[in-house]
Each structure stands twice: as C-alpha cells, then as structure tokens.
Amino acid sequence: MIYGVEEEFGDYALRVIALSLAQSMSLDPAVPVTLTQAINFSMGQALRPPVPTTYTRAINVQTPSLIRRPAPLAKNITVQSAQKVARPVPVRKAITIQSAQRVRPPQPAGNIAVLQSQAVALASPYFAFASRAAAAGAPLSGSDAVNYHNLLDGLVADGLMNADGTSNYLDALYVLAAPSSTVALLNLVSGSYNLTANGSPTFVAYQGYTGGTNSKFLNTGFVPSTAGGKFTQNSAHLSVWNNTAVAVQNGEAIGALTSGSGASHIFPRFTDNKAYYRINDGSTNSAGATVTDGIGFYLASRSGSSAQAGYKNATDQGITAVSSLGLTSTNIYILTSNTNGTAVGAFSGQISAASIGGSLNSTQVTALYNRLATYRTAVGL
Numbered sequence: 001m002i003y004g005v006e007e008e009f010g011d012y013a014l015r016v017i018a019l020s021l022a023q024s025m026s027l028d029p030a031v032p033v034t035l036t037q038a039i040n041f042s043m044g045q046a047l048r049p050p051v052p053t054t055y056t057r058a059i060n061v062q063t064p065s066l067i068r069r070p071a072p073l074a075k076n077i078t079v080q081s082a083q084k085v086a087r088p089v090p091v092r093k094a095i096t097i098q099s100a101q102r103v104r105p106p107q108p109a110g111n112i113a114v115l116q117s118q119a120v121a122l123a124s125p126y127f128a129f130a131s132r133a134a135a136a137g138a139p140l141s142g143s144d145a146v147n148y149h150n151l152l153d154g155l156v157a158d159g160l161m162n163a164d165g166t167s168n169y170l171d172a173l174y175v176l177a178a179p180s181s182t183v184a185l186l187n188l189v190s191g192s193y194n195l196t197a198n199g200s201p202t203f204v205a206y207q208g209y210t211g212g213t214n215s216k217f218l219n220t221g222f223v224p225s226t227a228g229g230k231f232t233q234n235s236a237h238l239s240v241w242n243n244t245a246v247a248v249q250n251g252e253a254i255g256a257l258t259s260g261s262g263a264s265h266i267f268p269r270f271t272d273n274k275a276y277y278r279i280n281d282g283s284t285n286s287a288g289a290t291v292t293d294g295i296g297f298y299l300a301s302r303s304g305s306s307a308q309a310g311y312k313n314a315t316d317q318g319i320t321a322v323s324s325l326g327l328t329s330t331n332i333y334i335l336t337s338n339t340n341g342t343a344v345g346a347f348s349g350q351i352s353a354a355s356i357g358g359s360l361n362s363t364q365v366t367a368l369y370n371r372l373a374t375y376r377t378a379v380g381l
Helices: 127-137 141-159 362-378
Strands: 002-008 011-021 031-033 038-043 054-056 058-061 067-068 077-079 084-086 094-097 111-114 169-175 195-198 202-203 208-210 218-221 236-242 254-257 265-266 274-281 296-303 307-312 337-339 342-344 350-357
Touching: 002 337, 127 141, 141 208, 141 362, 236 274, 236 362, 265 296, 274 296, 274 307, 296 362, 307 362, 350 362
Parallel strands: 011 031, 011 038, 031 054, 038 058, 058 077, 067 084, 077 094, 094 111, 254 337
Antiparallel strands: 002 011, 169 350, 195 218, 202 208, 208 350, 236 296, 236 350, 254 265, 265 274, 296 307, 337 342
16 A cells, blocks of 8 residues: 655656555565655565665564665664565664574674674574474465464463463464464474374364364374473363364363373363363363353363363353362373373364463463464454
8 A cells, every 4th residue: 555656757756655565565666766754564575676775764674574775774674573684785773683583794784783693593483383384394475474473473462472482381282274284283382292193184274173083183292291391280271172063972172081190181062062171180070061062162271289160262161170180191182082092082073273281361261262263263264
C-alpha cells in the first residue's frame, strides 16, 4: 500500500511520503529514490537499490529481510529478527541487532550494538525450529513461516517460551496440523523428543494425524521417569487438541502408564460421555467431566501431590483432585496410550496439537490455547 506518491518523470525522481510493504514484496528502484519518512517492512522483503539512496529517517525491518545498500544511512536501522546485514560503506549511527542476525561488515561501521558479537546467530524460537525443519528436509517458507513465527513469538510474549528457544514449562510441543508430516513430527521446543509414527497413522496437511487402531500411534520418545524435564510427579501437564467429533469410546488421545506408577491419560470422550484428565493419578483415578462430542483442546495439569485440574478449551472443568504417584517409565504415546510398553486404548479422533511439560496455571493454559487457536485459524481449521 503506497500513500502520497508524487511522480516527477522529468528528473526521474520518486518522492514517497510513506511506504508500507506488507509481505514478500521487493523494492527494486532503477532510478534515484529519496524516502522522506519511513519504510516499514513487515516480513520477507528485500531492499536492493542499484543506485545511491538517501534515507533521511529510519528503516524498521521486522522479519526476515535482506538489506544491501551502496550508500550511507543517515539515521538508525533497528533489526528485530533474523536479518543479514551486508554493508559496503560505514553506517553513521547504530545498528541494533536483537535476535538471530549475522553481521558482516567489510570495514568499520560505526557503533554497532550486537548482543554477543559482530558475527552472531542468536537463538530465537522460530529460527531454531525453522533450522531443524530445514535440516529434516522440510524448510518453512511463505505463510507457513509466518504462522510458526507468530505462534512461537507469541508463546515468548506469554512467558511460556524463552527468547533463546527454551522453555521453563514445556518439554515438548507438537503442531500436528503442519504443512507436511516431516514438520508435524518435530518438537517445537527442542531437537529432542521428535515424534515417530508407528503403523502409518493417517496424516492430512494443516489438519493433523488420525490413528484408530492400537497399531497406529505417535511415539513421543518422552519417558517421564528418566527425562529429567519439566514433567515431574507433582508438576506436570499433558494436552491434546482433537479436531473431530467422536463416538463414546475408551480411546486415549495421549497417555502412558506403568504398573505401580501414576496414570497419565486424556480421554476426550469416554464411554460414559465424560472426559478424563488424569495426570500422575495414584491408586484412585480422578473423576471426569461431561462432554458432548469430544472436540476441543484438552489439558490435564497437576500442581501438587493432591492438586490437579482439567481444562477444556481453557475452561477449568472442576474435577476432583486425587493423590499423585511416581512417574511412569514408558514412552508417552499420542493417539493411544502406552500401558506397560503396549499400545492400549486407540483413539479415533484427529489430533492437531499436543504438549508435555510442567504444571500450567489457568492463565498459562489460556495463553497456550489462544496461540494454538490462532495458528489453527491461520491454516483453515
């Protein structure tokens, strides 16, 4: 969108009051250009002037742009995430690099504030994940990159993830409603605990995975008793987002159990038309809450030896807490439950997201729900 454009073809000058570029646009002027206000780049643009250009105000580059300029910049450039700055001439003021940039000045460039060094690649949730996706042979681009970027940056803003890509609350976060099965199987939090598909569960891009039999499930590789993660006996959560209405069944959307350990399962719609939110439950299992079709976001959270909660679509279902028991020593499965090493309780619904980690309070549950809901809307769910 261009505002207040005044063309003077006589001397080949283009004066722009304000220019705002939305997505994937390229400014490639063939004649001298003077920008008298500001250029705001929102995502994925390239500024490549082949002739001297004077910038009299500021250029704000958000994500992830490439700047190649043959002339000095009179003010400041603030680079927010994952840009590459390559400048052949001094910059008179300062460049502030906030995250995941690499700076390569071929000569002194004035005052450059960099968080670590002049050649850095600072971790960020999106770019760390995007790097893992690319390494797996499924690089993110276009709207997919935008959607994951928004999701992960949003979780940082909510405090559920850290700017360096780690989390104080999540051991694993899976977005199964991904552009490809390769990306769907990746853990968004780290390179550990990527999913393994067993028995070829059905994948649909931007929707998720469906099992339906005990031979078809997703193995998280996460063993609570040995992982040493955020998921502990008295601080733990599991979550799943089920896309489809399901008949009453004993199907478990996610779970694991070893004899003598605490039971951790989510039943979106059990045979009694109730959902069950068990998280390290001891000899007595927690009670369920009435549901109608099993669709929605289900999260079970334990915050103490006798304190737990079950949430559907971020609403506390008011379940009665029971005492906890020790951590299971089997891998947590999705689309079924791992009971003593055997898949038991196949779930027939389609799962679009899941998570494993420490206890989440109601505010954090709402934040996770809202971020996943925004992603789902962006991909058409």
